[in-house]
Structure formats: C-alpha cells, structure tokens
Amino acid sequence: MIAQVIASTTDASLVEILSGNERLDAELAFLGTPVHAFRPAEPVRHFVRNNDWSDVKVALFCTYSLHPGKTIRWMREKIERAGGEVIGELTVKGEHPFLPLIARGHPDERDVQKARKFAKEVLRKARG
Numbered sequence: 769m770i771a772q773v774i775a776s777t778t779d780a781s782l783v784e785i786l787s788g789n790e791r792l793d794a795e796l797a798f799l800g801t802p803v804h805a806f807r808p809a810e811p812v813r814h815f816v817r818n819n820d821w822s823d824v825k826v827a828l829f830c831t832y833s834l835h836p837g838k839t840i841r842w843m844r845e846k847i848e849r850a851g852g853e854v855i856g857e858l859t860v861k862g863e864h865p866f867l868p869l870i871a872r873g874h875p876d877e878r879d880v881q882k883a884r885k886f887a888k889e890v891l892r893k894a895r896g
C-alpha cells in the first residue's frame with residue numbers, strides 16, 4: 769500500500785520484489801520492504817546484495833509493526849558500499865498479519881500523508 773502511494777505520487781513504475789533476482793534500470797529508485805526479524809524481508813536482502821547500485825539515487829522505506837530495527841541501516845550500508853546514494857529514509861507502521869493488535873489499522877491516513885510528503889521531498893532532492 770505504501771509502495772502504491774509512493775508510485776502514484778511520483779508517477780513511478782511499481783516493481784514487486786518477489787525473488788530478489790529482479791534488475792533495476794533507473795537513476796532514482798524508491799526501495800521498500802516489510803520488516804522481518806528487524807531486517808529487510810529475504811527477497812529484498814537478496815535484491816540489495818545483487819543489484820548494481822553504482823550512481824543510483826535511492827530512497828529507502830519500510831513498514832513495521834513493533835520496531836524497524838536495523839532494516840533501513842542494513843539497506844543503506846550495502847547500497848552505499850556498492851556506489852549508490854541514499855537520499856531519503858522513511859519508516860511507516862503496518863499491521864502485523866499474525867498479531868493484529870500491534871499497529872492495528874496501520875498504515876492509516878496519517879501514514880499515507882507521511883508517505884506522500886516523503887515521496888515529494890525525495891523528488892525535489894533528486895532533481896537538485
């Protein structure tokens with residue numbers, strides 16, 4: 769849902785990372801993941817390790833129920849080491865599939881507004 773909000777705000781194409789073998793062909797990318805065990809989800813970890821990040825501007829986001837842990841830092845460190853430039857970071861609450869009492873009702877309207885604002889700020893920054 770947050771990915772859809774960002775894609776529609778920026779007019780970007782939306783690519784779902786399913787295997788992690790997807791390839792990115794863009795100068796600017798928003799990369800998002802659900803938080804799994806305080807890290808990015810496994811296909812996203814695979815994608816981050818395998819993609820060519822040289823000269824790509826990247827805005828990172830994640831959805832979490834309790835705490836995002838090292839999710840954003842994990843992605844930022846690997847992408848920067850691989851020559852990418854991280855120009856934005858966002859964490860948003862998302863309802864937990866098995867523990868719905870945590871973060872119930874998220875992402876809510878305020879989360880959506882936060883994601884829209886983030887997307888616009890990143891675009892401004894990317895355009896210099």
Ligand SMILES: Cc1cc2nc3c(=O)[nH]c(=O)nc-3n(C[C@H](O)[C@H](O)[C@H](O)COP(=O)(O)O)c2cc1C
Pocket residue numbers: 769801802803804805806807831832833834835836837861862863864865
């Ligand atoms: C296997 C699994 C592990 C998770 N681990 C965490 C966690 O470590 N910390 C946290 O805050 N949320 C955790 N969550 C909750 C997800 O981050 C949350 O449900 C997420 O916002 C769902 O996004 P999605 O609807 O795009 O899958 C976990 C969820 C699952 C299914």
